[in-house]
Amino acid sequence: MSTGLIAAEPRSATDLRxxxxxxxxxxxxxxxxxxxxxxxxxxxxxxxxILNILRNASLLAIVASGQALVIVAGGFDxxxxxxxxxxxxxxxxxxxxxxxxxxxxTALIIASGVAAGLGCGILVGLVNGFCVAKLKVSGFVVTxxxxxxxxxxxxxxTSGIPVYGMPDNFVKGFGRAQAFGLPTAVHVAIAAxxxxxxxxxxxxxxxxxxxxxxxxxxxxxxxxxxxxxxxxTYVVSSxxxxxxxxxxxxxxxxxxxSFGGDRMMLQSIAAAVIGGVSPxxxxxxxxxxxxxxxxxxxLGNALNLLHVDSRLQPIFLGVIMVxxxxxxxxxxxxxxxx
Amino acid sequence: xxxxxxxxxxxKPMDTDIDPQLVPPLLRLRGISKRFSGVRALDRxxxxxxxxxxxxxxxxxxxxxxxxxxxxxxxxPPDEGTFHFAGDAIHNFTPQRARAIGISPVFQExxxxxxxxxxxxxxxxxxxxxxxVLRSGQMRKRARALIDELGFDLDPSRRxxxxxxxxxxxxxxxxxxxxxIRLLILDEPTAxxxxxxxxxxxxxxxxxxxxxVGLIYVSHRMREIRALADRVTVLRDGRHIRTLDAATxxxxxxxxxxxxxxxxxLFPTIAHEPDKLMVDIENLTLTDGSVCDVSLHARxxxxxxIAGLVGCGKSELIRAIYGIEPTASGTIxxxxxxxxxxxxxxxxxxxxxxxPANRIAEGLALSRSIRExxxxxxxxxxxFARFGILRQAVExxxxxxxxxxxxxxxxxxxxxxxALSGGNRQKVMLGRALTRELTVFLFDEPSxxxxxxxxxxxxxxxxxxxxxxxxxxxxxxxxxxxxxxxNRLYVMHHGRIAAELTGAEKTEQNVLSSFFRDHLTAExx
Numbered sequence: 077m078s079t080g081l082i083a084a085e086p087r088s089a090t091d092l093r094x095x096x097x098x099x100x101x102x103x104x105x106x107x108x109x110x111x112x113x114x115x116x117x118x119x120x121x122x123x124x125x126i127l128n129i130l131r132n133a134s135l136l137a138i139v140a141s142g143q144a145l146v147i148v149a150g151g152f153d154x155x156x157x158x159x160x161x162x163x164x165x166x167x168x169x170x171x172x173x174x175x176x177x178x179x180x181x182t183a184l185i186i187a188s189g190v191a192a193g194l195g196c197g198i199l200v201g202l203v204n205g206f207c208v209a210k211l212k213v214s215g216f217v218v219t220x221x222x223x224x225x226x227x228x229x230x231x232x233x234t235s236g237i238p239v240y241g242m243p244d245n246f247v248k249g250f251g252r253a254q255a256f257g258l259p260t261a262v263h264v265a266i267a268a269x270x271x272x273x274x275x276x277x278x279x280x281x282x283x284x285x286x287x288x289x290x291x292x293x294x295x296x297x298x299x300x301x302x303x304x305x306x307x308x309t310y311v312v313s314s315x316x317x318x319x320x321x322x323x324x325x326x327x328x329x330x331x332x333x334s335f336g337g338d339r340m341m342l343q344s345i346a347a348a349v350i351g352g353v354s355p356x357x358x359x360x361x362x363x364x365x366x367x368x369x370x371x372x373x374x375l376g377n378a379l380n381l382l383h384v385d386s387r388l389q390p391i392f393l394g395v396i397m398v399x400x401x402x403x404x405x406x407x408x409x410x411x412x413x414x
Numbered sequence: 415x416x417x418x419x420x421x422x423x424x425x426k427p428m429d430t431d432i433d434p435q436l437v438p439p440l441l442r443l444r445g446i447s448k449r450f451s452g453v454r455a456l457d458r459x460x461x462x463x464x465x466x467x468x469x470x471x472x473x474x475x476x477x478x479x480x481x482x483x484x485x486x487x488x489x490x491p492p493d494e495g496t497f498h499f500a501g502d503a504i505h506n507f508t509p510q511r512a513r514a515i516g517i518s519p520v521f522q523e524x525x526x527x528x529x530x531x532x533x534x535x536x537x538x539x540x541x542x543x544x545x546x547v548l549r550s551g552q553m554r555k556r557a558r559a560l561i562d563e564l565g566f567d568l569d570p571s572r573r574x575x576x577x578x579x580x581x582x583x584x585x586x587x588x589x590x591x592x593x594x595i596r597l598l599i600l601d602e603p604t605a606x607x608x609x610x611x612x613x614x615x616x617x618x619x620x621x622x623x624x625x626x627v628g629l630i631y632v633s634h635r636m637r638e639i640r641a642l643a644d645r646v647t648v649l650r651d652g653r654h655i656r657t658l659d660a661a662t663x664x665x666x667x668x669x670x671x672x673x674x675x676x677x678x679x680l681f682p683t684i685a686h687e688p689d690k691l692m693v694d695i696e697n698l699t700l701t702d703g704s705v706c707d708v709s710l711h712a713r714x715x716x717x718x719x720i721a722g723l724v725g726c727g728k729s730e731l732i733r734a735i736y737g738i739e740p741t742a743s744g745t746i747x748x749x750x751x752x753x754x755x756x757x758x759x760x761x762x763x764x765x766x767x768x769x770p771a772n773r774i775a776e777g778l779a780l781s782r783s784i785r786e787x788x789x790x791x792x793x794x795x796x797x798f799a800r801f802g803i804l805r806q807a808v809e810x811x812x813x814x815x816x817x818x819x820x821x822x823x824x825x826x827x828x829x830x831x832x833a834l835s836g837g838n839r840q841k842v843m844l845g846r847a848l849t850r851e852l853t854v855f856l857f858d859e860p861s862x863x864x865x866x867x868x869x870x871x872x873x874x875x876x877x878x879x880x881x882x883x884x885x886x887x888x889x890x891x892x893x894x895x896x897x898x899x900x901n902r903l904y905v906m907h908h909g910r911i912a913a914e915l916t917g918a919e920k921t922e923q924n925v926l927s928s929f930f931r932d933h934l935t936a937e938x939x
Contacts, residue, residue: 280793280802287790290779297738297768297776298790298846299759358781 102351102364106371113378120381127259129370129377131327134265137369138320139340140347141272142313144365147348148276149309150289150357151208151215156317156344158226159200160336163321165234167193168331172241182243186250189242190322197318198311200226205307215310223341230333239331251326261323265366268316272362285309289357346393347372350400372396440465440628441486441597446495448481455481458495459654461647463597468619468629468642470660473649473672474837474865479632482649483599486630487519488512500596510539516596520586520603522863528575532585533557535574536592561588565614579606579772580724587615597628604638605862608723608891609926616641634865636665637894648672673867680870684877686716686901691750692854692885693718693735698744704730706909707744712885714853717876719900720889721925727909728889729771732856735887736761736768748854762791764854767847771859773839780832784822785813787831788845795850816848817841821871837868844875855879857888861895873899893922905929 113120139156146153171189178184200222207218233239253260276282284305287295296302317336324335351368353360372393379389439462448456456478463469471479485492488507497504499515512519526535536557542549557570566584574582583606590598604612619629619642633639639646643660648671655671693712698705705727712718722728733739735746737756746753748764761768770776778787789809793799798809814827820841831842840860847855857876861869876899880886890896896903903920905913905928913928915921 278804278806280799280804283786283790283793283804286782286786287779290782291775291777293776294779294787295790297736297758297770299757299762299794300790301759354781356781358779 102367102371106367106374109371109374109378113374113381117381120378125377125381129373131259131261132377133370133373134259134261135320135323136340136343136347136373137265137366138268138316138323139336140344140351140365140369141269141362142316143344144348144351144353144360144362145272145276145285146215146309146313147345147353147355148289148357148360149285149306150292151306151309152219152345153204153310153313154216154219154341155200155204155223155226156313157336157338157341158223158230159197159314159317160321160324160340161230161333162200162226163193163197163318164325164335165230165239165331165333166196167322167325168239168242169233171243171246172239175241175243182245185243186246189246193322193325194315194318197314197316197321199314201311201314202307204314205310208310209303209306219310227333227337234331234333236333240329242325242329242331246326247329251323251329259327261327264319264323268319269362269366272312276362281305281308286358289359291358343369343372343393346397349397355401439463440467440500441630442496442498443486444496444498446482446485446492446497448485448490448492455652456485456492457652459649459652461654462657463628463630465596465628466623466626467644468623468631470639470643470646471630471632471649472639472646472668474835474867477649477672477865478652479649480601481652483519483521483601483630483632486512486597487517487521487599513540513593516594517599518590518593518595518597519599520590520601522601522605526574526582526585526589529573531571531573532561532568532577532588533570535585536560536570536589538589540593556592557588560592564588564591564618566611578725580608580611583607584611591618595622595627597630598622599630599632601632602634602863603631604633604635606724606891608725609893609929610723634869635892636668639668640665650674669866672865680866680873681895681898682870682873682877684717684880684899684901686880688713688901689715689883692748693887694747694750695731695735696745696747698731698734698746699742700727700730700734701740701742702730704739704909705734708906708909708911710904710911712854712887714883714885715880716901717880717886717888717899719896719903720887720906721893721896721903722891722906722912723929724891726906728906729858731906732768732858732887732889736766736856738768759794762850762852763794765852766854766856767791767852768856769843769847769858769860771862773836773843773863777843778831778839781830783828783830784817784834784842784845785810785827787842788813788816788827789849791846792849812849813845816845819848820845820875835868836864837871840864840868840872844872847879853884855884855886857886857890859890859892860888861890861892893925897922897925 119125139160143153143156167189170192171185174181174185174188204215204218204222207213208215250260255263276285284295284300287298287300288302288305292302321335325331347369348360348365349355350372351360351365353365375392375396376389379392380386441461441463443459443461446456446459446461447454459478459482461469461482471482473479484490488509488511491507497507499517504511527538530538533554537553542553542556554570561568561570564584564587566588568581568584568588574585577585583603587600587603603615607615622629631642639660645657646660646663646668647657648655648668650672658667690713691711692714693710695708695710698708708727708731710718710731720728720731730739734741735756737758737760741756746756748766753764758768774780779790789798789812793804798805810827814825817827818825822838822841831839834842855876860872860876864872876886876888888896888899897920900920901916903915903925904911905915905925907929913924915924
């Protein structure tokens with residue numbers, strides 16, 4: 077895109093700096109981390125570990141790219157973790173119920189389960205979007221509320237017990253399957269991210285999201301319908317969270333209300349923010365958020381391999397997130413002024 | 415004039431024992447440079463401000479005026495150069511220190527907390543308190559005394575976010591004048607004041623000068639510079655060009671120094687050829703009552719002006735046509751067809767464009783590129799997007815062509831709008847209008863915050879629109895502007911049309927008298 081054009085012109089260090097500003101230091105950090113870990117621990121580049129990293133990074137990247145979209149539009153989605161859990165238990169429960177009613181009809185069982193899972197994602201997204209866009213409640217408060225309510229529904233459905241009874245085709249043939257040496261989750265994540273990148277760059281929806289996050293009043297003046305697009309961001313975010321829930325369910329083989337949760341929600345916000353999505357809205361690209369999700373996953377993996385106390389790990393996440401936002405603000409301050 | 419002194423008896427303010435009379439000038443800057451991320455905003459600038467003098471800083475947007483006054487107010491330190499105030503070298507300067515030694519800035523971007531009242535804002539950071547308990551009664555009394563003395567029509571107990579921009583400006587000026595001041599910095603203070611309030615401000619400035627207060631005054635308005643200035647310093651591209659005595663310099667000379675080129679005529683000659691009735695408003699009343707029973711029309715091929723004091727409802731009127739202010743009753747007809755419950759999207763489809771006065775708040779997404787900002791209003795057209803998917807090549811070439819036509823400098827449409835000067839921001843807004851077929855153009859304060867060169871380009875733009883057969887409505891608080899541009903001029907007062915002036919009746923005198931006619935009759939009755 078445009079960055080490529082600018083980079084091609086040999087025009088002194090300012091351009092290099094602006095590119096670094098746009099992508100951030102993330103790729104460099106990522107390479108450094110991978111190189112460092114490979115040197116320290118050969119276990120790190122073992123196939124099992126790499127597949128493990130990719131699988132987890134994929135799940136986080138899907139959730140984070142939805143989260144990024146909401147933040148670009150100037151909102152926040154705290155409910156994603158809870159939606160992962162709800163989609164998981166609803167999918168599993170629906171499959172188990174359908175299997176009892178129509179034994180052997182695998183296609184119907186899987187379709188109904190996936191539809192139910194995605195459906196509840198859409199439902200939560202619509203509730204979030206409606207409350208933010210129509211009732212003008214702040215996104216933070218709305219999604220805090222739906223997070224609590226959604227998690228409660230998930231627990232009520234399962235009473236905290238994992239839900240089994242999904243067809244083998246779904247678990248072994250999909251969730252734990254590999255194609256071209258990569259787990260299903262990776263393929264789904266790549267597809268989801270490609271669609272999101274396309275939506276951000278090439279569609280009216282993506283452009284209007286940037287405009288709304290950049291300056292909502294200017295967007296109104298320009299004849300952009302605000303409410304529809306804000307609802308859209310929340311629906312996409314919840315839908316992607318639900319997709320992640322279904323992937324997790326297929327991989328583990330049971331629906332659990334403990335999937336996702338606060339940790340997933342925090343990590344998705346961290347990945348978005350570290351990936352250069354400005355919490356002030358209007359700025360951020362999904363592909364960098366995906367790299368950022370990969371980075372966070374590798375970091376967690378590295379800390380595990382290095383036997384860092386698991387209670388210490390959230391501290392790393394917190395420090396890195398605040399540092400990323402601080403860097404963002406610093407560069408903004410240097411840019412403005414005149 | 416007697417400004418109430420700040421109540422802090424025990425501590426003595428520092429550096430104030432020197433009599434400013436003995437050590438002229440009051441402020442002395444030498445060789446001041448400042449860079450922002452590699453860009454030189456100021457390049458070895460010298461500036462002297464004497465006590466009791468009004469010193470105008472004159473220059474195009476981006477010439478370095480704002481950077482300079484920010485330096486003098488302690489917002490950020492200079493990279494090099496020396497700073498003397500009242501004979502003392504100043505180091506490690508901060509805004510707090512500036513206030514303590516009597517430097518008081520009034521910026522264009524307000525330093526008011528929206529959720530606090532005027533009074534709370536006035537005393538922010540210097541509250542009157544006894545052992546940690548606020549003495550609100552005393553503060554209220556002093557706030558009232560100060561505002562009365564300034565002659566502002568301002569209620570100190572109102573919340574700032576409930577105030578109009580003009581009233582916020584008044585609060586800002588009052589805030590700067592609370593306490594002891596020796597150097598007052600005013601950055602386009604009259605931009606949102608009415609003529610009457612401007613008059614008050616000028617009286618106040620005269621009184622401050624007689625009390626030996628130095629003033630730095632930033633303005634693009636020639637009339638004000640003529641009326642007020644003792645000396646003028648012209649800045650261009652961050653460099654000090656020349657300091658002249660206001661009395662011996664001409665307007666042409668100043669503008670030439672500022673732009674580096676000759677500009678003969680500020681207002682272009684426009685050939686108005688009134689044609690079809692494009693906008694026809696009958697008995698329009700807005701829900702908030704800011705516009706009351708207004709009937710007005712605008713024809714293709716002419717500029718229709720609307721003059722009036724700040725808060726008279728003129729902006730609200732055209733915003734209602736565009737569909738941003740809700741209407742209570744009345745009819746709007748566009749090109750003969752009734753237009754019910756207007757909304758921005760439908761207005762654009764009908765060929766109406768609106769250019770907001772506040773380009774930062776309502777016009778541009780500052781973090782996004784010029785290209786995205788300029789195309790924001792047209793993406794619904796099939797030429798730019800099909801089935802929700804953008805046609806980026808079309809977008810890029812069209813916008814690049816339009817911005818080249820508007821002489822965007824530098825011609826890079828991928829720069830974020832936030833990095834642009836006021837004049838270039840206005841060009842991006844104008845560019846929007848050229849992206850689609852439009853027939854009615856509503857300009858709300860089109861030249862606020864842009865320099866002379868950019869103003870000229872805006873006026874030329876209107877000229878081209880009108881001569882191409884568009885209907886243009888210009889709302890402006892700057893009288894010379896609407897007088898010179900419009901073919902027919904409406905004067906609004908208290909939400910109603912007070913007069914419609916054409917041809918020879920279109921004089922400053924007539925406009926002013928229709929502003930105040932109501933007042934006079936009210937007083938007689």
